[in-house]
Amino acid sequence: AQTVTQSQPEMSVQEAETVTLSCTYDTSESDYYLFWYKQPPSRQMILVIRQEAYKQQNATENRFSVNFQKAAKSFSLKISDSQLGDAAMYFCASMEYGNKLVFGAGTILRVKS
Amino acid sequence: NAGVTQTPKFRVLKTGQSMTLLCAQDMNHEYMYWYRQDPGMGLRLIHYSVGEGTTAKGEVPDGYNVSRLKKQNFLLGLESAAPSQTSVYFCASIKGHRDYGYTFGSGTRLTVV
Numbered sequence: 001a002q003t004v005t006q007s008q009p010e011m012s013v014q015e016a017e018t019v020t021l022s023c024t025y026d027t028s029e030s031d032y033y034l035f036w037y038k039q040p041p042s043r044q045m046i047l048v049i050r051q052e053a054y055k056q057q058n059a060t061e062n063r064f065s066v067n068f069q070k071a072a073k074s075f076s077l078k079i080s081d082s083q084l085g086d087a088a089m090y091f092c093a094s095m096e097y098g099n100k101l102v103f104g105a106g107t108i109l110r111v112k113s
Numbered sequence: 114n115a116g117v118t119q120t121p122k123f124r125v126l127k128t129g130q131s132m133t134l135l136c137a138q139d140m141n142h143e144y145m146y147w148y149r150q151d152p153g154m155g156l157r158l159i160h161y162s163v164g165e166g167t168t169a170k171g172e173v174p175d176g177y178n179v180s181r182l183k184k185q186n187f188l189l190g191l192e193s194a195a196p197s198q199t200s201v202y203f204c205a206s207i208k209g210h211r212d213y214g215y216t217f218g219s220g221t222r223l224t225v226v
Contacts, residue, residue: 009153035214045203045217091155098163099144099207100171101215103155 002027002096006104013082014112020067021077021107023092030054032094034068035101036077039089048090051075079109087111115139119204119218126194126225134189134221136204144207145187146171146215147179149200156203162187194225 003026013019025034036048051059051068058066063083067076079086092104117138126132136145143164148156148171158171160179168179176198178190187206191198201222205215 004155006155033214037214043201043220043222045205045215047214050214095214098161099209100146100158100161101156101205103148103157105153105155 002029002032002094002102004092004094004102004104006092006107008107009105010108010110012110012112013079013086015082015084017082018078018080019082019109021079021090021092021109023075023077023104025073025075025092025094027073027094027096029096032096034066034075035093035095036064036066036075037091037093037103038086039091039106040085040087045091049077082111084111084113117204117206117216117218119202119221121221122219123222124224126191126223128194128196128225130194131190131192132194132223133191134202134204134223136187136189136206136218138185138187138206138216140206140208140216141184142206142208142216143184144209145181146205147177147187147189148203148205149173149198150203150220151200159189159202194223196225199223199225 032053034051038046063080093101146161147159162181165184204218
């Protein structure tokens with residue numbers, strides 16, 4: 001079974017600065033997808049960015065980018081120019097066979113003004 | 114287009130009571146899922162369905178039952194609620210292609226006293 005590990009329970013960043021959230025995963029599959037979800041206090045799960053394992057190029061969505069290291073099974077999220085609205089819980093997740101998402105424990109991101 | 118709708122949004126149950134959580138999607142998605150979210154544990158899969166009339170167990174199925182009689186609806190039942198089932202429950206769906214991730218409902222906060 002796949003496992004996803006987020007080793008940072010909580011992170012803080014100054015507004016306009018850059019922060020990186022860590023994620024490692026374990027899978028025996030060769031074809032898989034990785035995701036980062038944001039959960040603000042509203043509780044809604046919002047897809048931030050996704051990465052296809054067979055693509056070498058790191059995914060980017062505006063201020064959000066990933067550092068995908070397939071051999072190391074690492075999938076970190078970088079948030080540039082942090083904004084107050086980025087404060088939330090962030091979940092890393094992998095999708096295995098059967099389209100089942102496996103989540104990490106989450107990282108709370110606090111943004112200081 | 115409402116997406117994924119969960120009802121109710123909040124509920125308080127007494128130990129031993131039963132209830133059903135309803136998830137409805139209007140996107141013609143094949144796959145549907147029920148997760149529970151607990152502090153420090155991320156989201157864990159309870160049960161899922163790969164199509165109308167099918168259900169399967171996830172990581173934490175004990176104490177729950179599900180039914181998918183209609184493609185658009187996925188019901189989660191608690192026959193005899195226990196305090197350990199106090200949690201936030203999320204429903205999600207996906208058409209069948211992994212690359213876009215899930216569409217999530219807004220969650221149900223259940224407290225068992």
